Structures are given as structure tokens and as C-alpha cells.
Amino acid sequence: MNKNIQTFIGCDREYKDASIILFGAPFDGTVSYRPGARFGSSAVRSESYGIETYSPYQDKDLCDIEVYDGGDLELPFGNTEHALSVIENYCRRLIKDKKVPVMVGGEHLVTLGTVRALVDEYPDLHVIHMDAHTDLRDHYLGEKLSHACVMKRLWEILGDKRIFQFGIRSGEKHEFEFAEKHLFIRKFDFSGLEELLPRLSGKPVYLSLDLDVLDPSVLGGTGTPEAGGVTFKELLGALLKMKDLVMVGADVCELAPHYDPSGVSTAVACKLLREILLLIGG
């Protein structure tokens, strides 16, 4: 009998049997430049059938790990705090049920929802943040809950030296200065990642991947494309290095598929999501 269930490829376990819960957070209400990240999670799900479940990079298969795809959360537009609460509450339930949350955005602000939930369980939470932008503004046109401020909000929760930024190439001068002082920041690429890993060993790590860390040639379907990014192979290489970390959650954000009519951006996001799921669940 044919089915009417739609999941990311290979993620067809039942909730109760799954160790990882994949879900979408289709919110882009604070995007300042080009909206559309709300379509990211559903695009990733429907286009995932263009890739395989098997990864020749990790020699693992999605069919061999336990992932439940919970679909998309229903998030209101026009009320940012409410949307974040929905994410946070969903995430708290997953944590209670001993599941690892893997969220597909949506814009980057959604990370605040998952981190709020995770930090209670993991007070020592560390965040690896891959992005083109610092996201360290204190407010944007007066708003504190903006995708341009999400890392500042996370820092307020986590404190100094708990956020590790890579690939950053855009921000105001004072944001870079703040990052140098209070975070770990690596401009332009992933240099220094390898040296960092021993420090994170055994600690609870959350991976927040803003897809615009990639060069826009690789992924143009995003709200704020920023030239000078990393290649797919560089990003994949960085992810594979993290295979021994204790990853307690992850997100993949800022895919805005409408801006890339070729579908390539979505295909790239699908493949990265597969690798992250295999990294956590394999």
C-alpha cells in the first residue's frame, strides 16, 4: 500500500524507537534581508530523495541508525517569542525522552529555542558555530530577538569562551572585537578546529550550522549570501573531524530554497544533513 508519510530519506523509525529526532522549524520572521528560510525544512525533506542513504565518506547508512522525522513544528508568524517557545518546549520534551534533537531551520534565530532547552540538561554546553556572519549584534533596528543577534543571546546564556565560531567573514567591527574577547572566533575558514577538538572532548557540544558559511557558489539559496565562503569539501572535512565529540544536538539553518531555482542548494543541505545525522547516530 502506498503511503502518505513524508520524511527525510531513510529517517522512517517510530518516535519511540529513535535515538535522534529530526524536526523542522519553518520560521523566518526576523530575517532582515531576504526571507524564505521557512521553506528550508520542507524542501530538505522532499528533495532528500535525490541522494542516497549511504555515505561513502563515513561508510555508514541512514538505514542503520534510528532517526524519527517529526515533521515541521507549527510556528506563528509575527510573534517571535512565541515561536521560540514552541521550539524550546518541543525540545524539552525530546530531551526528557532521551532523544537528540536535530533541527532544520528556518532562520538562525531558531537556535535560541533549542539551546534554551538544552542548557538546563547540559549546563556545560559548548556551541560550535559555522557561519558567514558573527550574529553578535546586541539588537537589530531595536529588536533583541533577531537572526543578527542570535549568538549574542546565546552568549548571554552560556557565558564566555563557550561559543566557537568558524568561517566568519561579515559583521560590524565591534562584533569582531566582541568575538575576540568573549568567544573563540576563526575568520574565513576552519583553521584551528583540529587544535580545538581535544578541549571539547567529552563535553556536551551543540553544532549550529548556518549554511551561508558555504560560499554562495556552493549554496546560493540563502537569505544573505556572502562571498568568500568555504567549499563543500572544506565544510564536510570539518564536520568529519568532529566524529568523536559528544554531540547533544545540532541544527542546519538558513536554507532559503526559492532563491536557488536549480535546486542545488537544497541538494547540498540534504547531503550535509545526512552526514550530520550519521555523525551523531552512527
Add this chain to the structure above:
Amino acid sequence: MNKNIQTFIGCDREYKDASIILFGAPFDGTVSYRPGARFGSSAVRSESYGIETYSPYQDKDLCDIEVYDGGDLELPFGNTEHALSVIENYCRRLIKDKKVPVMVGGEHLVTLGTVRALVDEYPDLHVIHMDAHTDLRDHYLGEKLSHACVMKRLWEILGDKRIFQFGIRSGEKHEFEFAEKHLFIRKFDFSGLEELLPRLSGKPVYLSLDLDVLDPSVLGGTGTPEAGGVTFKELLGALLKMKDLVMVGADVCELAPHYDPSGVSTAVACKLLREILLLIGG
């Protein structure tokens, strides 16, 4: 709890409770000009959330009728007969379970699958065919199973004066001559439909709607757009006139959403599908 089931809006009954079964037939293997109708059914499903379940035209609501959305059939590419068999067999099961099949294409050849199944149950089956093209070629580049030949194949099953064509404006001269002789044909629009209805009263009717009957200004996302078609209001008006027919099945074909980046074609198809479901189920 959020869900991972994707259906056409408002079509969320269980199979056993439903009187209408909606399903997709994502096949476009014989398309001669521009392929892509395989994406029609999934586009209709995911974009249906841009319309309402309530129709102000019929003053009815999808939430008040019983429709199960069975998702898409899994059809092989490269083997036309096999794909048709899958459709036919699925349809036979629905008929056995006393369900009315409503299929979303895919290309127009898929109609052959449903009609093959229906004609056993309803030997007196009549077909209302809305289309820009006659589809009455005997073969196309040697192939008998082609979307350009589907009405010829149906005629071979149903015989003379059982197919009623409307909106036709493209074909070879001999196709028009064949239609005049063996079918009912109305070129360019829906004139004559009203007079026809009494003749069809009480008879089992199958509606086959090739969306390219619409003018390409209304629906450009189709494989073979043909200028000079009907407007949305003309088509909707024609459909509403059929409300007293005994409709034992229907299909909506030839939406190729990639050719219309505005999404308008899909939105048009969604609304027509809603009206057809309400026509049958209301």
C-alpha cells in the same frame, strides 16, 4: 505532537472511513515535448496549504467530506506498461473497496490506467475529456502508449460516442476528423456542455482534466502549453455545471510545476482539485 504526514489540505481521513481516495501518479515517461509532470502530484499536495478548505463557489468544505490522501504511487521510469499496471491495480483495489478514485498526474497517459480498472465495474463508462489536444494519434514515433494517443486507446476500450471532448485546439487534421466521427468534440471552449448533461444523467462518468485546456496565461506550468485556451472562470463554470452527474472517478493531469516558477499553476491546480473533490464528495 507535530506530524510527518503530508496530505492535500483537508484530506486527512483514514482509508477505511473515506469515500474518495486521492492519489498521485508521478509518471511522465512518454511526454514528447517538456517532461516534468511527475512533480505535479507532490506539488499539489505541498502547495495546497495556500488555499482554504472552504469553497465559496459550492458553499462546501473539504473538512466535511471524507477523503483519504494515499500519497504517490511508486512508478518505474522507462517501462510504460508496467507503470500503467501499477495504476490499474491500485485502482481496482479502490473500486473493490467501494472508493471513488481521484488521481493527480503525471502526464495524461495515466488516465489509461484508471479507465482500464473502471470499465470492468462500469461497462457503460462515459468520459468527459477537457484538453487542448485531441490526444487521438494512433501512435507517436511508433509508440502506441504515448500521452499523444491516450484518447485513442480509451476509444478502443469504450467505443464510439462515449468520449466527450471540450476545449480542443490542437491536433493533426485527421485527429479532428476522427473525433467528429467517433467522439463528441467541441473545439476551443465548453459550448454544448449544458445540452450534453441530460444525456449523461445517471450514467457513470469519468472526468479527465488535462490542465492544458486552460490558457497558458492561467496555467503555464505544463508540458505543452497551447495558446487560445479557456479562462479559469470558464473552466470552473463548466465543472460546477456537472454537479448532478454520477462521477465514478476523475483525474487532473499534466501539471509540470517546474515550468512555472511563480507557483501560480500549482495554485490553480489545487483550487480545481478542491472543487472536483467537493463536486464528487459533497
Add this chain to the structure above:
Amino acid sequence: MNKNIQTFIGCDREYKDASIILFGAPFDGTVSYRPGARFGSSAVRSESYGIETYSPYQDKDLCDIEVYDGGDLELPFGNTEHALSVIENYCRRLIKDKKVPVMVGGEHLVTLGTVRALVDEYPDLHVIHMDAHTDLRDHYLGEKLSHACVMKRLWEILGDKRIFQFGIRSGEKHEFEFAEKHLFIRKFDFSGLEELLPRLSGKPVYLSLDLDVLDPSVLGGTGTPEAGGVTFKELLGALLKMKDLVMVGADVCELAPHYDPSGVSTAVACKLLREILLLIGG
């Protein structure tokens, strides 16, 4: 010397000399389906150079009336009430300076900002509302400030029988019932407009034009395209009939130009805006 000022074509008066102030409200924070209306006002401005300043319909020329194009307001994303306040305050200043505001959206909720400002000056304000959607929901996913609720919010301010809806073809059943009871509603087209005009004679009228009242074949670049709309000539005809009304403000909303790569939607919006400006200022 070349210039760096960008205005809608022919709208190059100084603020102090102008009787009409054109401005953009680039906000789409509550859009539920496809965002992008934030780009409407700037697209209208830059693409206006594809049309002429002279209207053969009204035999009038934008160069002969006094319009100042004030550019776009700076509106925060993620805080709906704040955005509305900026619009309202700007509008209050225009009213104080005896200017007629003509706003280009942005999504339809921005109308709430201008109407809040106008109703103090014109307690007897009447609103002509052209739209595909009723916009009469009480809330949308819990939010009262949503583009799906804007007419309900206006009704709360203006009271019964002050809002006149045309072209409506989408909504929930209870919205249509509410409209029948508390507003004037004309489904599908502009029938009844002519008869209505004498009742509005001499009264302060605000025109709110949601561009999705047009059929998506005419204007596909909008957030929620809804088949079955009016043609350009029908809409233009309706507008021209209003030439003797006392129009104290107007808006043109919901152009989302990215969804129409042909640029036709923007060209349509430009021409309608020209005609509205000439209607008010001529």
C-alpha cells in the same frame, strides 16, 4: 549633473510642494504562506521607468500633479506592533501637514497603520477593500496582528457597514458570514460598486488594494495567489469609476516581486499606482 535620488516615475516634487506623499512600507513579518512583499515598494519604484507618466485612460499626466516620493520607511522585522507604529506615526505627520498618504506595501497588515492614523482626522472614514481574501479571521495561529486578520482589526476601529469588500473569493465560511453581517461584501468581482458610489459621495474614503484581487494570470508575484480573480481591465474600470470620491488615503499591497521573474506583476502594480495617484491628485 546626474542624480542619486530614486522616486516613482514623475513623482519628483519637494515634500513641501506636494499634496500627495507616496511612501513604501516594506514589511511582511506576518505573512503566513510566501513572504517577499517587503520588496514590493522598491520594485515598484525602480521598475516604474518602464511605463509612461501620461495615462490615456484619464488623459492626465503624473508630471502635472504634485507627488513627493518619500522612499521607504525603516521597519523592524520581528516586532509587528512596532512596525505598525512607525507607519502610523509617519502617517499622522502627513495628515498634520495636509498631505494625502499613498502607501505601497508590504503585506496587507500595514493598512492598519494608516487607518489608525486617518480615523482620528476622519471619524467617518469608509474603506473600499479590493482583495481575494476576506482577511476577517479573528486571529491566525493565535496572533491578532496578522495579514489574515487586518480587516477584522479595521472593523473593530470603524464599526459596522464602513468596509466595502470586492473581489473576495477565499476565506473560511464564518468569515463570509461575518462579512455579510457587518460589512458590505461582493464575492468574485466588482458588481454593485456603481450602485454603492452615491452612498459614499462626499464621505472620506480610503482605498485598500490588495493586488491579489487580480487573477494570478495577471499578477502572480504575490504571497498567496488565488485563482479566479478579476482581469486588469475589470480592476482599472472599477478604479476609474471612483473618480469623484473624496479619497483621503490609499494603499497598494502584497506585491511580492520575486515570485514573478518576468517582472510583469511589478509592471501591473506600477500602472495601477499611476492611475490611483492620478485619480487622487488629478
Add this chain to the structure above:
Amino acid sequence: MNKNIQTFIGCDREYKDASIILFGAPFDGTVSYRPGARFGSSAVRSESYGIETYSPYQDKDLCDIEVYDGGDLELPFGNTEHALSVIENYCRRLIKDKKVPVMVGGEHLVTLGTVRALVDEYPDLHVIHMDAHTDLRDHYLGEKLSHACVMKRLWEILGDKRIFQFGIRSGEKHEFEFAEKHLFIRKFDFSGLEELLPRLSGKPVYLSLDLDVLDPSVLGGTGTPEAGGVTFKELLGALLKMKDLVMVGADVCELAPHYDPSGVSTAVACKLLREILLLIGG
């Protein structure tokens, strides 16, 4: 053996056997707004395989008339007069060989090339001009050879009351005044065409069809889309009325296919070209 010859569908006679010569003039060097009409003729040729050679409107078939498709002229960019000379000279040769030229633009200025050639052979030449724009500027930013001036240039050659304009809805006020005085002009539609035909009976007529006479909903792939145009059926109806005229040449201009990713504009142009060829050659 497969072939490497590309022609408009059904136009595969040899030059010597043909009575009509179809050719492309891929020039858009004076376009003021959006260039791209240079791609019109090749798009029409390659996409013509989506339509049939048989017309159910005229009950005629392209295979039954004699048309040679001469391909595209090689026209320089950056030298307008030179490009016009190439067109004119090619056309003179066709006239000498007793062939009827049917040109596919390119922008509208190319009409000046064919008319220059035809007027020597037919001093009494009359022009039927279908367009959204008057094209009666004396110069555009100082240039006399501009697509915005082509009808003024034709008037200088042909004199008063020899040009008959239909569908016009854009221009400067003085252009409309000039047209009223020196040409026949019908704003907005084809009213008056029927009455005009007896006056043109037996006279040599040139048909110049600027495709933007169509509403942009029908044909958005053009340099300067102008809302409020005619429908396809209105245009086709007007063409079919001309079947008894002595048509000594024709052109179809201003298709800019890149602006319409759906391909619908090109499909519309193909069908109109088929009908014009059948009108002349049938």
C-alpha cells in the same frame, strides 16, 4: 539520416520553391528598457516543435504551403544603421525574387528595414500596426533610430493616413495627438478594424505585430510589458479577419524569451506566426 537543419516547424521548402521567406532579425540594440528581443527568432524556431502544423482555426496546414526558413540574419550590435541596411538589402533581394518576406524580430525598429525595401516595390503600401505603444516619438534620448520612434520613421516614408494602429495604450500625450492627426489610431483594442478592411481591399498591406499588444498575462516575455492589453483570442480574431487582404509582408517583433522562464510567451508567438504564415500563404 538525421539532419542539422533547423527551421520553424513545417517550413522546410527550398528557397527557389517557396513563395514566403521566413527570416529572423536578431537585433535589440536600441531597446530602452529590457533588452533580449535578439533571442526571439531563434526561440520561435526551436520551440515551434511544441505546436502542430495544422490550424483548426483556418483548417489549413503549414505543410501545404511553401515557406523557406532562411535562418537568422547576421546583424552587428552597436551600429543601428548598419543593421537596418542588412535587413533592407536582404528584403530587396526577396522582393526581386518575388517572395513575400515574413520577419521575426528582434526589437520593433527592424520593421524600418523591411518597409524601406517594400515601399519601392509598393509605393501605395499601407501598414497595420498592432502594439501597446505608439512608437511615435521623434527621438529617444537624442536618437532617431530607436524602437520608440519606428512608427514616426515609417510615417516619414509613407505619409499621412497610411498607418493603422490598434491596441495602443502607452505613449506621451503628444504622440497620441500626432496619431489622431496623421494616422489611424484605435486605443486599447481592435474596434474599428472590421470597418477599416474594405478601405484596404486590394491595397498592398504590411502587418507589423509588436507582441506587446497582448496583455502581459498572455505574453510576459517582452521588453516593455504594458498591462491592459488584448487577449490571445482577441488578437487571433483580428488576424483572421484580415484573410482577404493583399499582404505583401509581415513581421512579429519584441519577443524577449528570457523574461518568461515558462516558455509560454514563445509558444504564443509560435502559434501567431503559424496563423500569419497560413493567412499569407494559404
Add this chain to the structure above:
Amino acid sequence: MNKNIQTFIGCDREYKDASIILFGAPFDGTVSYRPGARFGSSAVRSESYGIETYSPYQDKDLCDIEVYDGGDLELPFGNTEHALSVIENYCRRLIKDKKVPVMVGGEHLVTLGTVRALVDEYPDLHVIHMDAHTDLRDHYLGEKLSHACVMKRLWEILGDKRIFQFGIRSGEKHEFEFAEKHLFIRKFDFSGLEELLPRLSGKPVYLSLDLDVLDPSVLGGTGTPEAGGVTFKELLGALLKMKDLVMVGADVCELAPHYDPSGVSTAVACKLLREILLLIGG
């Protein structure tokens, strides 16, 4: 006199004078994900005029070698075996006439047609296969003739260790295992190519280039884009290394130009085809 012949740039010899025959195989009937490769060959031909005939990489010019562009084969849709036979038979004729076939797809299955023809003439045929995908499935949804199985079918003809795969990064686990055992496979890039060349020296070699071996950033216009591919310079470098091989045929497949509205994918394919033609014919 202008011409109506359309060839790839610089490939304008007569059949009898040519040593290389270029032809198109516009077939995509077994494509499982996104169809459209049928438009590849005609796009390559018409867009080739954006590049030069001279290669600064090889210091050779297409004008100095003898290539006849035979246009596109006429292939039926819906009958895979028939389409393959047409390709095979055409190819047999070329071989009989001592011509080297260079085919532009179409989907990758078309390679089976040329190899079937070549293997009779060259029983010792070796195949260099550049691709993102293993294409080594035994069947796909039950079909043996699928683009996902083409290399398995070739292996059945050629036997062990005659196929050399490069750039592979997608497949099921068992496909990689099969490749390790029965073929030469190099995952991800062209490492090992240089070492391989001496082994192929003097042997008849067929080059099958599936363009999706390129990273989708370079060529997004393909049916199944797969992130992590090679750059243009890496691919070109690999091709140039093969200059001393005895190349008895080649193909370039899987360009689906509609998915890349920028035209860049087609431009990339044109340049690669030029280099391959110069490699063989220079």
C-alpha cells in the same frame, strides 16, 4: 546568403569530409529524479556561440579539425530499448564509415547504445567513466535499462577491469563493493588517473563523461546534482592528460539545461565538448 543550418560552433564540415561525427541523443526516459536531459544536446549546439573555437589550453582550433554535426537523433519516448537501438544503429553506420562518434546526451543510459556498437569493432574496448554516481545498480524499480544501471550493463558486455571510474561519490554500499571488485574505481576525484594511463596506452578507449561529476556549483543544470564534486579545472586537467590515448568514441551526458536558468551549465558543457573534440581530432 544566410543559412538555416545549426551546428556546434566550428563543426561545419560535410559528413564525407569529417573524421569525427558529433550527434545528439535527446533521451531522458529512464531518469529517476529530475528529467530534462533531452534538452542537453540542442542547448549545447545553440549556446556554443558564446565560446570561441580556439582553445588556449591545447593551442588548437575547432576550425582546423574535421567535425560534422549531424544534429539530433529522433528518439521515441516511452520505449527505452527502441531508443537505444536507434543510437546503436546510427553508431554502427558511423563506425562502418570510419568516423569517430561523439555523442551529446541525453541521460547516461544512451552510452549503452554507442558501446554496443563500438564493442563489435573494438572487442578490447576500455571505458573511462567520470561521474558522481556509480550507476552500478542491477535494476532500478525493476527496470534493467535505467540510467542508474548503465555501468552494470556495460560491465556485462565488457567484463572485469575494463571500466575505470573517477569522481564517484554516490551509490549504495554494494555498488561501491562491486566496483572495487570488478572495475577500477576512484572515489571523489581523479587521483590515480595518471598512473592508469600507461596501461591504456594503445588500447581503444571510450570516454563517458557524466557532467554531474562536476560539483553542482560548477554545473547545477543536471538531473541529480551531487555535492562534493570536482572543479572545472580539475576535470579539464584530467581530460588534457588523456591526449595520447586512442579515443575511439566519447560522450557527454546529463546536461539538463532548464534547471540552470543562468545558462552557466550549458556554457561549461560547451567548453568541455570543445576540448574533447580537440583532444580526439587535433
Add this chain to the structure above:
Amino acid sequence: MNKNIQTFIGCDREYKDASIILFGAPFDGTVSYRPGARFGSSAVRSESYGIETYSPYQDKDLCDIEVYDGGDLELPFGNTEHALSVIENYCRRLIKDKKVPVMVGGEHLVTLGTVRALVDEYPDLHVIHMDAHTDLRDHYLGEKLSHACVMKRLWEILGDKRIFQFGIRSGEKHEFEFAEKHLFIRKFDFSGLEELLPRLSGKPVYLSLDLDVLDPSVLGGTGTPEAGGVTFKELLGALLKMKDLVMVGADVCELAPHYDPSGVSTAVACKLLREILLLIGG
């Protein structure tokens, strides 16, 4: 009060206070392949709000230097020499006022306008030319003023060994030979740039950046995309090396934004323009 002035981000000084004058030259009248570069300068201006004014590469901020954005020149289409004169005259005025001109094209021929003006003030002018194409044809289809000839025209003014070409990978053989003899040419990349810089030290240098020097994967929105180009990081690296040169003018040409619906090409151009402005003004 909101404003109606549109400038490149951060370029909001008054003319009199500025040391650098940014202006647009929206001309593409001689483009041989795909026109549309006329839209480059306005796209760069409106999309510049997607990047920051601060450069982490140079640790400088546009807000700290003095740039006036003079908007776009009004250039006629169809008269190449006239367009060049407008550019030249504007540039002469800037030089007289001691301003450094930074021009955004438009097609590459516009460089001839600025260089004509600059060479009188700086007889020893040297040009660094980054491009995919040699642009050294003597004429193109008979026209000397063509974008394919602009470097030949510059050479006629400047003489031997004053033009330094980088990244070149397309041209006719004789163009490469001419370049080797009369210019400095570096094929494919920026090798040799570093060694060159001492020779240019203290000399007046003009930088002419044809954006198609970038690989089309990075910037596809250009008239003649040519595979095999440099990456963004390579180009940025080359620019940053020039920080000690005496740059008396610069241009950024051949962005044709319509060909890249993702907007990435424009975003790339914006960032490069920011870096060039900071290089000159910082």
C-alpha cells in the same frame, strides 16, 4: 524623516566632500551574446544593503572614507560613440574636481570612456585588466566600438606594455599572439601579479575588472560566462595585493544580474566594489 536617496551602502557623502565618486554607466549596446549589463549598476546599488560597510579583510569601513554615489549616467541606446562621450565628459569633470572616478558598468566598452578622460591627466597611465576574454579584436562584425575590442582601443591610446592582463582564457589565437607582443598577458590566473607590482609602483594605475574573470560558478550573472575562471578568494587576494598602488580610477563591469536569479552574482559584485573603494579611499 525617511529619504528617497539611493546610494551604494555607506557612500553617502556630498559631492564636494568626497574624494571618490562612484557612478553607474548602464550601457550594453555592443554586447554580442547576452545583453543585460545595463542593469548592473542599479542592482549593485540596491543589493548593497545585504553586505556590511566594514571589511574584515582590510579592517576598514566605508563609513570612514569619503565616497559620493552620483547615481547612473543617462546613456542613449543605439549610439555607441555618444554614450562613450557622456562617460568621458562626466569623467573629465570629476578629474578637474580632483575626484577619483569609480565606475560600475555596463558592458566593458564603457572603460574606453573613462580611459579617454584619464589619459590626458595621466599620460603615463597603466591599466590592470582582469577578464576572461582578451577583448583584443580589431573589430567585431565590422564594428570597432565593441566590447570585444575595448582593449585594442585602449592599446591604440596607451601604446605597448601599458596594459596588464590577468585571468584571460578566451579569445582568437591572433589575440593571444597580439597580447604576448604588445601587452603583458597572464593566462588563466594571477600568477606574476606580485612580481609586476614593483614596476607599477608610483605610476598612475587604472583597474578594469571585468567580472567574468571569475569562474561562472562564482558569478554566473554575466553576458558571456566562461568556465575555468578564478575563485572569489583568488580575485580578492589579487586585489588586496594592490593596496600600495596609486590608483587613479577603476571600474567593475559586465554584471548582468538578470541571468542570476539567486542574486549571488550581485552580492559578489557588491563585496568586490566595497573592497576596491576601501583600497582606493582607505
